[in-house]
Amino acid sequence: LFVCENNGYATESPLDVRQPEGFDFCKRADAFGLRSKNIDGNDVEQVYIETSNAIEYIRNEKRPFFLECNTYRWLEHVGPYYDHELERTYRSIEELNTWKEQCPIKKYREQLLTEGIIKENDFFNMENRVKDEINSDIDRALKAPWPNKDSLFDNTY
Secondary structure, eight states, X not given: OEEEEEOSEETTEEHHHHSOTTOOHHHHHHHTTOEXXXXXXXXXXXXXXXXXXXHHHHHHHOOOEEEEEEOOOOSOTTSSSOGGGGTOOSSOHHHHHHHHTTOHHHHHHHHHHHTTSSOHHHHHHHHHHHHHHHHHHHHHXXXXXXXXXXXXXXXXX
16 A cells, blocks of 8 residues: 655645646556545545555455545644744745644544544543553653664665
């Protein structure tokens, strides 16, 4: 399964100035014989359903699948800051805020609460368990020894 998390940018340039008019990642994948699908990467249920369908296809057909998930990158290209904090001007704070309103976690949380599937306290507890797990994994990684240099090319094809 090849997943393209399409955030609409190529480093710090909008895709429309880096790719020819009408460029389509799925059409490019199709040209290589891959089945493909373009979806809303901010729709949690759609991502789950389409990923499940793609995996079923891969397992049944023994063929690859390309899934393009349209979303947005909130922070800078490869760092921990917002672009406006670094005085970068290639995208506006208004654009960022528009996309923040489409946060998939926030939207799905509201949907689950509205439908009565989850209570506020359940979400709070789940969020804390995830944060604890992430912090535990970070701590374990920081304490782990560096890998042996002889393993540099392991699992590289």
